[in-house]
Amino acid sequence: MDHPVAARGGMTPQILVVDDDPLILEQLETLLAGQTYRITTAGDAAQALQNLSEREFTLAVVDMKIPGSDGIALTREIRERWPSVDVVMITGYGSIRGAVEAMKHGASDYITKPFEPEEILLAIQKVLERRRLIDEIEYLRKQLSDRYTFGNMVTRNPAMIEVFSTIEMLAQNDVTVLVCGESGTGKELVARAIHFQGKRRAGRFVAINCAALPEPLLESELFGFERGAFTGALQDRVGKIELANGGTLFLDEVESIPLAMQVKLLRVLQDRAIEKLGGNKIVLVDMRVVAATNRDLAALVASGQLREDFYYRINVVPVQLPPLRERLEDIALLVADFLRNNLLAREKGINRLSERALAQLMGHSWPGNVRELLNVLERAVLRAKGDTVREVDIPGEISSPNSRRSGADYQAPLREFLRRAEREYLNHVLARYHGGIGPSARHAMVDQATLHRKIKAHGLHAGEFRANGRTEGGGRPA
Structure with missing residues (x-):
């Protein structure tokens, strides 16, 4: 019989009780039904094995004397076929030696008849706590071996693991990277990982959202300006591109850069040189460029919203991030x-x-x-x-x-x-x-x-x- 018990939280322990005495089964059902356990009962070994083959159990409470087998043989078979199922042996008839023998074959604990309710509850709780600790250790071991991290990102997803491998390779050289993915997939985290895992990590990581600024302000932010370049330009200012010298420039939402400015950035990408607004001096810059987009840039090229030469300059190595x-x-x-x-x-x-x-x-x-x-x-x-x-x-x-x-x-x-x-x-x-x-x-x-x-x-x-x-x-x- 299956007796669902409402869980108070977490994964409810599934307990199989095997005994040929209906009074013992009823006593254990009544006792355990008051706990956060789900109880299944079996009157003989065959029924117990059938139950074990049909669903997953946490623990089996097995009487030493059962029809069709004995508790030791059943314990041995349970531990061989379902090693994650713990066994608590119930023994009577003065057979402590048999209980000890059962523990040699994999039983976790035993209690003797007649038993007090607190005895069996304590035995079950001890075994479940031991199993929880074993599972926790195994979980932590798996975390160490099966958790992939890069920068501030974590994953077990095969596509993201491939992204991590690509990042690791890209971090060791200065090739321009285009990070593609929907909003919120972590494009800036990827850009930062490329920078901080690479040889330019001692330099600055300079980020700018190209969609957040109107065209005149975006140009001055990127290229900088000299005093008097325009009304309000009271002193020289270094732009983002120059700030990134020796480090990495991250152009987020790169598709938002106006066509006229794409021409200027094309020169930066080709020649690694800039000219400040209001100035006439060429400033050489040595930086890595990482761009990001959530749009189909090839479609924007086809529609005339993005220059084809600019597209090929930023799309040297594309990295595609999967959505969550x-x-x-x-x-x-x-x-x-x-x-x-x-x-x-x-x-x-x-x-x-x-x-x-x-x-x-x-x-x-x-x-x-x-x-x-x-x-x-x-x-x-x-x-x-x-x-x-x-x-x-x-x-x-x-x-x-x-x-x-x-x-x-x-x-x-x-x-x-x-x-x-x-x-x-x-x-x-x-x-x-x-x-x-x-x-x-x-x-x-x-x-x-x-x-x-x-x-x-x-x-x-x-x-x-x-x-x-x-x-x-x-x-x-x-």
Whole structure:
């Protein structure tokens, strides 16, 4: 029988109780139903093995004497076939020696009949705490080996890992780079990583948003001016390009540069030389240029809004950043990174994200990408009480059940659209079942081998979702 018990938070421990005595089963059901456990009972070894093959369990409570087997043999089989399932042995008949033998074959603890309620609760709690610590150690070990960082960016997404590899290569030379991606994907972070990981890191990183200034002001900001160059020019001023000498110039929203100014910048890119407004002296500059855009620059060239020669000068090496909706496996990682580094979260002692809150974040399309996610987390931390960000703390606009669909790219080829949809589906199902292959396969109505193959094909890892499922109950978001 299956007895769902409402969880008070986190991933509810799944406990299998195996005993042929109906009175013992009833006693344990009544006792454990008052805790945050989900209980399944079995009257013999065959039923127990059937239950174990159909769903994931955290722990099995096994009587020493059961029909069709004995507790030691069943314990040995459980530990061989399902090594993540702990076993607590119940022994009577003065058979302490048998319980010790069971522990040699993998049982974590034992209790003797007759037992007090507190005894079995304490034994279960000790085993679960031990398992939590083992899982935490494994999680931290995996974090060290499977977490990819570059600059202030973190990822497990294959496309972003490829971006990191490209950045590492680009950082070692001075080639001009064009960073492409939707708003909020982290284009400036990529530009900063290229600068600070490269040989120019001792120089300045000078950024300018080309869309934020009108044409006359943009020109003076970029090139600088001499006193008297125009009304109000009371003293000489060094421009952004000259400030970047020896370092990196970052041109954000480069498509916004007016056509006339593109000609002047073309000379800078070709000759590494500038002339200040109102001046007649050539100033040589030695700098790296990184540009960024969220537009299709080739289309702007075709429409006459961007000079073709300028386009080819800035598009020497393009770096394409994927939107957040295509790297959903990074959400838990980004959340954990945010909670570790956000001042308010640290002041309030917030270090967890509930599984429902995570599922809510995973279900959003994130048109504003990582920037939008960080904004949502800022507001959620402000509203959160206790040490956990819960579903109720997530801003209302994230809760729309149709929000994911709004991010669909209907301009993509059908094959690519279906690939992205399948990846999002797998992310959602694995998050829902905490990485459990069995329940996820049943939900998807495919066999486990097929599910494993699809998970591997999309570069996902079921273990990451098991880590995510522990967040409400005291673990860390992955």
